[in-house]
Amino acid sequence: MLLVKKKDNYFFQFPALSRFPGLTHAIACRSGGFSRAPFAGLNLSPGVGDEPEAVAANRRRLLARSGGGIHVYTRQNHGTAIRVVSREAWECGEPIQTGPVSADALITNVPGIRLLIQTADCQAVMLFDPQKRVVANVHCGWRGSVADILGDAVSVMSGEFGCDPGRLIAAIGPSLGPCCAEFINYEKEIPRPLWPFRVGPHHFDFWRISRHQLAAAGLAADNVHGPGVCTRCNPHLFFSYRAARKTGRFAALIGMDADSD
Template sequence: MHAVVSRLGGESRPPFDGLNLSHGVGDDPAAVAANRKRVRQMTGGVHVYTRQNHGTSIRTITREAVDRGEAIQTNPAPADALISDVPGIRLLIQTADCQAVMLYEPQKRVVANIHCGWRGSVADIIGRTVLRMVDQFGCDPGQMTAAIGPSLGPCCAEFVNFENELPRQFWRFRVGAHHFDFWRISRHQLTTAGLADGNVHGPGMCTRCNPQLFFSYRSARETGRFAALIGMDMDINRTRQSEKE
């Protein structure tokens, strides 16, 4: 299963009003805890957050880490991508204009969730995460499906200093004088990593253009974070087969 949680509902007060899920933006910790509990009740499973820092660290959530309670630390290690093959885990990425890129490989039953802002795009954290799934779990990129969550669209992704911030290979994705289509950039990085173009699903919804539904840093600066999450439930058919064996 995968889902995107909007800012609607929740306990947070302005400027974080709604379902803010981040402890790192100055919101009341009790409100954030209540919001996270509400999301757990809606989606079930064990929710795993991470401290995102626009880097390239990738964290794998193993069965052993879950059993030891390390998967749900209140102060987790920094990472901008999460990978797991453990059923019942929900990998959450918090955003407010950046992309959450969710991946699923059905043969090996592995999921990943990537926090991908423009710095992550420059560092190709998408390609790095796909490669980690291949190296660690034997995943086949050709079997993967990807979903890009609501994020800054080409209408609002303005980079007036792009010549100093973005590599030249990104310039072909420029729209107008200073705007860039990072949805297309992510699609390009996913297909370059081996995914089929038809297996990449884009959001078509800009966070800055829809502040009533989503938090947007470019729109409000001081604001909350919504989340995209992905995880697997137990495969009942496989469980029954194992019981017969």
């Protein structure tokens, strides 16, 4: 990942996605926002106990510093619901939107729409089909991994938009690494087929689980790009639920530019 600075906001970007003209993506780090401790500073989630005015100001700042467009958030609940964001979201003109329905994956082919996933240790997995010009952003915590929400999202991309999984580019956002993904009760929480991804007495490599699930969905291994950055090990850059239970959420965003149609 590459680090980009805009005023006091830091963004990570994946060179594998940056090379496509008309595609915008970023991981917004926690610095440079209006929230106060324990949510300091660019907390993007209204659902963690932060002041609503601060969250709204943070969302407006992210919109301004990440190239504009329409920012579509979702009500994430560690489920497997997938929402296709239609052209109506663009046409209504509201620059920052949170849909009325819960979803843990967003997909669109509408230029100008940016799909946002908020995390603090979970993975945001961004997907892009350079030929069909379709993007997805998937919230993938351990429950999402167990349910294979990544496989479901790829299925919707191919089923509804004709995407060839072998062509998709995937980028796994900063999240809990194998260093910190400790599951003391894994025998109850993690199904046995995922036990081969155990890396210590109680630790799991969820980055490798995602790579495995994306490969099973048809993605080429060379097209899957990992974070290599653990949120809990870098609490100055990212919010981490495991590092501090009461904390904010940072975000991954991806979308085609409005003039790239």
